[in-house]
Amino acid sequence: MDRIPVVIVGAGPTGLTAALELSRLGVSVRLVDRAPRPSTESRALAVQARTLELLRVRGVGDSMLALGNKTGAATLYADGRTLGPIELHRMPSRFNFILMLAQSESERLLTEQLARQGVKVERGVEVTAVAESVDRAGVDVTLHSDGGTEEVVSASYVIAADGPHSTLRRALGVDFPGRTLPQRYVLADLHVDGELADDQVSIFLARRGFVATFPMGQGRFRLMATDPAGIVSGAGEPTVExxxxxxxxxxxxxxRLHTLNWSSRFRINSRHVRSLRSGRVFFGGDAAHVHSPAGGQGMNLGIQDMVNLAWKLAMVLDGRARPELLDTYDSERLPVIRRLIWFTEIGTRVFNSTNRFVHAARIRLAPRMLGRDRVQNAAASMFGQLSAGYRDRALAQGAGGIGPLRPGDRVADAGGLYDALDLGGLTLFAGEGAEPIVEVARGWDGVVSVRPWAGEPLREPGCWMLVRPDGYLAAAGGPGDAASLERWLERWFLRR
Incomplete structure (x- = not known):
């Protein structure tokens, strides 16, 4: 049978981003989802700064900004008084806020951009089996449609983005270790009449639990709360009353709460796979990691998984990169995932506690901590996922640096730098005096694109930086580093 380069299973934000990136890079994909139609529920709300930075230059970010509601702070309250805000405007990004946008809208915008790139989501199609191909050069995926037809598709690679109950993960026997947290939660999307701030996330802490409100615009809010006293009783979904x-x-x-759009009860699972790869199958999004919704990080983590993976996969498939490059997806993303899960668990424990001593400590310590610039700056960067990076990972070894910037660090989108990126390969930004480096880059046509640059951080003569399609630094240095750049490129990439 003909072999498809990539089959993507799951058409949530993670799978849609994978298809968006790969098809934009010229890779043929099939994107299947067992649901017969897109979800209309809001579910994940927060679109973080790092996600907006990456999606803007990929044709989706501006549409999100036009529809979403910007929140400039996350403010803590307790016992009727303000403890203090987390000042999101401190994020080192032009998108120094959290954008509140229903997941259904994010998915719609991604799907529309995908259609413009010539890819349609195949709905009502379920994976029933997956196995290594006989020639060991691909994966055979059995697809069963709602109409009763069944086909076996051979793919060079498969991306499992099929959610927390991933069929592919189970079929391949991939463990999903972790735990279920004991607290029970309720959430609802509804309208609110009253003096509730519509430009910030508000978190109300009390001995008997907490309530968090997320403004979605035009009087609509997401409410999330613990319910240790069992006020939301019965078997049905939570009511307005x-x-x-x-x-x-x-x-x-x-x-006054009214006009309920959607509500649910849930418990928090905190889990992740031990490896994001099983042979030729890659895991991302909720199929790879689930955690507390504290901070609105989950959907963004899955989208960024795929932006990390897609350019590597495309370059390997078209013969521009060595297969070993694909191993860096796991080595780069898994530490980010572990750190975020740890952070969200800590935050969940602090907010959930009904212990009177813990509550007293929250009230006493929060204003002190939020009054420190260092805490504010770190918190803002963490919320925006701007502090996540890949320094000291395999792909960053032997690649130099420039000033405080090291390989694996996020390069700031300053002065239109992201608009100058080659989103299908590496981009060399070279200042005056970096001719020896430009000469090396010219020998890697199709792998490296050269762009002159006079802005930050290339202030010193002869400085240069090589930036990845996902906006992270690949390598950097001065005019005397031509030989080390050549060695680094030889390690990971292939000349045409």
Whole structure:
């Protein structure tokens, strides 16, 4: 049978991003999802700064910005008083806020861009089996459609983006270790009449649990809360009346809740795979990691998984990179995932506790901590996923640096730098006096594109930096580093 380069299973934000990136890079894909139609539920809300930086230059970010609601702070309250804000405007990005946009809208925008690139989501198609091809050069995937037809598709690679109950993960026997946290939560998307801030996330802490509100614009909010007293009783989904009672016992602001769009109960699973790769199958998004929704990180993590993987996969498939480059997907993303899961668990424990001593400590310490610039700057960068990087990983070894910037660090999108990126390969930004480096780059046509640059951080004569398609530094140095750049390129890439 004809072999498809990549089959992507799951058409949520992760799978859609994978298809978007690969098809843009000229890789033929099939994107399948067992759901017969797109979800209309809001689910994940937060679109973080790093995600917006990456999606803007890929044709989606501006549409998200036009539809979403910007929040400039996450403010803590307790016992009727303000403890302090986390000042999101400190994010070192032009997108120094959290954008609130329903997941259904994010998926719609990604799907529309994907259609413009000539790819359609195949819905009502479920994976029933997956196995290594006989020639060991691919993966055979059995697809079963709602109409009853079945086909076996051979793919060079498969991306499993099929959610927390991943069929592919189970079929391949990949463990999903972790734990289920004991607390029970409720959430609802509804309208609020009252003086609830619509330009910030508000978190109300109390001995008897917490309530967090996320403004979605035009009077619509997401409410998330713990319910240790069991106010939301019964087997059905939470009602407006139950959410009103839960809100009133924790929050000091009088409001009226109405027009419920969607509600649910849930418990938090905190899990991740031990490896993001099983042979020729790569895992991303909820199929690879699930965690507390604290900080609105999950959807962004999956999107960024795929931006990391796609350019590497495309370059290997078209013979520009060595297969070993694909191993760096796991070695780079898994530490980011572990760190984020650890952070969200810590935050969840602090917010969830009903212990009176913990609550007293929260009230006493929060204002002190939030009054420190160092804490504010670190928190803002973490929320925006701007501090995540790949320094000291395999791909960053032997690649120099420039000033405080090291390989694996995020390169700031300053002065239109991201607009100058070659999103299908490496981009060399060279200042005056870097001719020996430019000469090396010319020998790697199709792998490296050369761009003159006079702005930050190339202020010193002869300085240069090589930037990856995902906006991270690949290598950097001065005019005397031509030989080391050549060795680094030889390690990971192939001349045409």
């Amino acid at each position: 139950q959410m009103q009672r839960l809100f009133a016992r924790t929050v000091h602001i009088p409001v």
